[in-house]
Amino acid sequence: MRLYAPTIVLSAFLLFLVQPIAGRILLPRFGGGAGVWATCLLFFQLMLLLGYLYSHWSVERLRPRGQALVHGALLAASILLLRLTPEIGRTLAAQVDPTMQLLWRLTLMLGLPFFALSTSTPLLQAWYARSRGSELPYRLFAFSNAGSLAALLCYPVAVEPCLSLRSQTQAWSGAYVLFALLTGSLVALNLRGKAAAEAPHPAAGNPLAAPPGFREKLLWVLLAACPSALLLAVTNLLTQDVAPVPFLWILPLSLYLASYILCFARRPWYSSGLFTRMITPALFVLALALAYSGAGANLVLIIVILGVGLFICCMFCHGELFRLKPEPRFLTHFYLMVSLGGALGGEFVALLAPHVFREYLEFPITLAACAGVAFLLAGRNTGSMIRLALSLALIVYAADFVYSPMNQARFAARNFYGTVKVVDSGQGNSALRTLYHGGISHGSQWLAAGRRRQATTYYGPQSGGALAIQNSASNGRRIGIIGLGPGTLAAYGR
Secondary structure, three states: OOOOOHHHHHHHHHHHEEEEEOOOOHHHHOOHHHHHHHHHHHHHHHHHHHHEEEHHHHHOOHHHHHHHHHHHHHHHHHOEEEEEEHHHHHHOOOOOHHHHHHHHHHHHHHHHHHHHHHHHHHHHHHHHHHHOOOOOOOOOHHHHOOOOOOOHHHHHHHHHOOHHHHHHHHHHHHHHHHHHHHHHHHHHHHHHHHHHOOOOOOOOOHHHOOOOOOHHHHHHHHHHHHHHHHHHHHHHHHHHHHHOOHHHHHHHHHHHHHHHHOOHHHHHHHOHHHHHHHHHHHHHHHHHHHHHHHHHHHHHHHHHHHHHHHHHHHHHHHHHHOOOOOOOHHHHHHHHHHHHHHHHHHHHHHHHHHHHOOOOOOHHHHHHHHHHHHHHHHHHHHHHHHHHHHHHHHHHHHHHHHHHHHHHEEEEEEEEEEEEEEEEEEOOHHHHEEEEEEEEEEEEEOOOOOOOOOOHHOOOOOOHHHHHHHHHOOOOOOOOOOOOHHHHHHHHHH
């Protein structure tokens, strides 16, 4: 445990520290949009899936000596291909949908090192379980998530304020070399130790235990996919319709990781009975947050509601994952299914939803999926059916409340950067045409012939810009307008 624990903690710390660093490198080219972060998270989830797939293949197909040799070669190659530098984000060209460009650039910048880091949790746990029998290999998963959470909290407090971007990339690269050396020490121990002569399957746990069936595997995937999709959906809601503040990206991810830590601790904090009763109220408050978020909403209240609801849903799903975990001899299979679910949830929100939905329908759909999973686990009894019906009814109501007024839009479109709609409202002299980005108004124009040149919204007659022009303008004065609102402010021109 002395060498395994620090190696796994360091790998998880680096795994999640590099995520905001990579986002910091790439964001300036794309205006800080939430889609950039969603794509980054999708890349990290896909690489995690590949890393867990490699670990499962290695443990199941290779003898311990072969595992050590292959992994040692992987670590050496990853050091040689380490290319994390600030310059790699400066050559990106802006595109309407830069998803594939971002994924390719992240692969060039971090592909093999991130892949090597992502193998640490399942592979090193399998080595530990093989050498120590069934002595708490899942406890190392809690250590891993603690390292991840420490990295996320450390970045905005200590790393970003104190180090330049170049210093951040250099420090991370140096720490990665240290990780490779620590893992190399474990590789050497496996080559020298008795484990090198053992059979390919780890001998931990009950050797007579039945392998997990299809239903168990499906539940593992669903229990991982729902919080992953909800994480991205909540992040999009926070940064698209509530406030486009990249710092808010860290809050949902921190809550997501904290739930893993608490559920997979040596003494888990998860109570199945408690959180089964709390999941329905959590879905209620998330649906209400959807209904009342947007322009004019109480930002702090919305953040608290979304954070609490997300945390309870993650605790329920991750707690049930821990409760349904298999014998340690099936450990890598378990992590493979969990990573597959996480990747599927991320793909649904980051890749599929922007091309299929004109609105952010992935949020209510994910809430409905969480309600369905809770119903599957609770069993088909009257109480669980009532909870499912109430949850779905409120989710449908909230979605209808938010999105139905937009169904009459004259124009609606969605791309990587968000949704845009043009909506007509009112009648006669009060008829108004409004441009929306998400649920936020970005400008309006009166439709009546006599009012079309009247300034509206943020630049109406009583706004600061209007008063400045009216009180300082004289005949023939030329006024230049820089920034937002020049089209509306031009209505004051003569």
